[in-house]
Amino acid sequence: MKLEMICTGEEVLSGQIIDTNAAWVANELMSLGIEMQQRTTVGDRLDDLVTVFQERSKHADVILVNGGLGPTSDDMSALAMAVAKGEALVENVQWREHLVDWFTKSGRVMAKSNLKQAMLPESAVMVDNPVGTACGFRVKLNNAWLFFTPGVPFELKHMFTEQFVPFITQEFGLADNTQLHKLLTIGYGESALADMLTELSLPDGVELGYRSSMPHIEIKIFARGDKAIRALPEVTKAVKQCLGTAVVAENKATLAEEIHGRLFQSGFSLSVAESCTGGMITSQLIAFAGSSSYLHHGLVTYSNESKVKVLGVSPQILDDHGAVSIATVEAMADGARKILDSDFALATSGIAGPDGGTDDKPVGTVAIALATKQGVYSQMVKLPRRSRQLVRSLSAAVAYDMLRRALLDEAVIVDYPSIGRFDK
Incomplete structure (x- = not known):
């Protein structure tokens, strides 16, 4: 089976948004043992859509088309498919009735433009969308089945799992287990x-x-x-x-997911005090349901005053060592842990850039500490020539890994060849 994907939308083509849908689909297909042969991105111009539908349908067996099923004038996938096949758009009565019922049950007035979402190519087979107003559909053109899905990620994922995968399994069968x-x-x-x-x-x-x-x-x-x-x-x-x-x-997408899995309902508690990471450590954890079972608090103590007044860092430590130092970050972690007597606390303080560095502490210098009830572990890492965002995300990852190793009773500090480290 030769499988391709066509991604539609000016905002995707121009790079205004990142096409996470295509990455997700490709990853899901790979887990099924299916390798995508080609992916095409096309804008919202009718002629371009018609051309790419006609051209790619000569080479593929099945094409997943994503986007362009909304109610506005720039949503042209259905019209383009009808033109490509040389047939009319016709109203799908079943989906029109579904739309009317959906809006009625939601207590909302349906805009006339929504009726456009019930207009499908004459030969199309409607594909249900249980979580949105845009139905999908599939059409045979030349050698290929073109399977149309909404661009909204949540809706795409439902349709891919519940409709598309069963369709290709039945139509083409899957490869070996x-x-x-x-x-x-x-x-x-x-x-x-x-x-x-x-x-x-x-x-x-x-x-x-x-x-x-x-x-x-x-x-x-x-x-x-x-x-x-x-x-x-x-x-x-x-x-x-x-x-x-x-x-x-x-089998985890991020270290945050790994930490969440290890702390969730573990009986352990965590507090976080962040400076250069600016809440990144905390926000990545609260993206997971149930993080309240272990997360006591996440504090963004960006200024020296907040480090002193909120975390109890000694002004003398800041004067003697500076905000970006082992002494300061250890005091931050210890102060954050003691507020609610958490089992663990993480703290970061660094120079994310692009400015603010010195000869002694250049941009990319970050101090990270883990406080436990038995003691405090800390390290100063060097992340030169990285973007501000990457300095922050790498710092968060190292902090997570220190906690992960402590939870596994392993050495908390290890060498990372691509991440430099200062000696104390």
């Missing part, structure tokens, strides 16, 4: 990770892949076929042995 295991790493470049795995011998049907999503690099161990799947646990074990401390999580 597959299984995917993901290892999350920090502190190593992609080439360094590849070098560490050079001598590893992989059985037939097992492949390695790399995905950079800073501050992480994800290693995908993909097994195709029952024999390869049976070998996957041993291969995973061998990969982890080669990579050592580089691996920080398994």
Whole structure:
């Protein structure tokens, strides 16, 4: 099966928004053992849409089309498909009735423009959308089935899982049984990770892949076929042995997800005091439901005054060592932990840039501390030539990893080859 994707929308084409839908779809397909052959991005111009539908349908077996199903004049996917097939748009009575009922039950007045979402190409097969006002549809053109989905991520994901995957399974069947295991790493470049795995011998049907999503690099161990799947646990074990401390999580998208999983309903509590990370550590945790079971508070103590008055950092420490120092960040972590007697507390203070650095403490210098009831662990990392955002996200990742290692009763401070560290 040759599968392609067409992503529509001027805002996607021009880079005004990042096409997270395409990345999500590709990742989900890979987990099913299906590799996307090609992805095309096209704007909202009718002629361009018609051309790309006609052209790509000659080469693919199935094409997932995303976007352009809304009620406004620039949503042209249905019209373009009708023109490409040389047929009229006709009202789908079932979806019109669904729209009327949906708005009635919601206590809202339906705008006339919403009726446009019930207009489909004459030969289209309607595809239900249980969570939105835009139905999907599928149409056969030349060699391909074109399967149209809404651009709203939540709606796309429902339709992909509940409608698209069953359709391609029934129509084309899936490849051999597959299984995917993901290892999350920090502190190593992609080439360094590849070098560490050079001598590893992989059985037939097992492949390695790399995905950079800073501050992480994800290693995908993909097994195709029952024999390869049976070998996957041993291969995973061998990969982890080669990579050592580089691996920080398994089958998790981020270290924040890993920390949440370890703290949720664990009985442990966490407090956070942030300066340069500006709430990033805390916000990434509260993105997960249930974080209130362990998160006591997250404080953004950006100024020296707040460090003194909120966290109890001694003014003398700030005078003697400065805000970006081991002494200060240890006092911040200890102060944050003692407010509610938390089991753990993380603290960061650094120079994220692009300005503010000195010869002694250049941009990218960040102090990170973990306070526990038994003591405080700290380190000063060097992150030169990184963007402000990357300095902050790398600092948050290192802080998370210190906590993760403490939870596992491992050495809290380890070397990361791509992250420099100052000696105390």
